[in-house]
Amino acid sequence: MSEWLVANGWFPARDIGAEAEELVRIRAEDARRQGVTLSPLPSASRIVHVYGGLTLPWPGAGRAALIMEPTVGYDGDAAAITELAAALGTRLFPVGYEWPEYGIVLVDEHGRFFMLHHTGGYCMGKDEFDAFSRLLRSEAYPDAEDFFDETC
Template identity: 60%
Template sequence: MKPTFGYRDDAADIKELAEALGVELFSVGCESAEFSLILVDETGRFFLLHHTGGYYAGDSDFDAFRRFIEGEMLPDAEDYFV
């Protein structure tokens, strides 16, 4: 069995993003319009994992929700790599 959360190889992509960020990531949902995975790290920061790459969604659930509602462009997750 090969687990998947939303698209092909997403479990491996989550692991790769977590290693680059230097934190554990947990899948907490899926954005249905683009099938992006919603991830949160151990400090409470939110990230989106899209087929085009990882994106930083916000410092908290309120920040991430605000950015989503306002349609704010999300910065690349690589800006937060260690």
């Protein structure tokens, strides 16, 4: 997996610094514009610091990729994120999206990865390594509802 990350711009000790904080601020501000509070989480901020700005291609899926850009979303997504978070019994914050379908990649306060897609919520993994490994193995992500109050 590290070869795949390095091939796509990641390197050990990568940190996009103040840019990460600005991306997180923009996303939190957009949620407020939508009338919802999405509080930045330390776990999500760490992911943006380390992977922010990367395009991580989905092997074997054409041009599909995870775009590690937390500011992309749509009107009403903040309410949908808080609804999923309430069902999971945790807080969630966006860290990126899936292209080309624009499923929103979320991280909870425990570092677990979820996706909010137009077809529903999905558990991507217990952390970034699990989520990226599942992506590299082209594993289907299980429904998030299977993990309400549990670990992925």
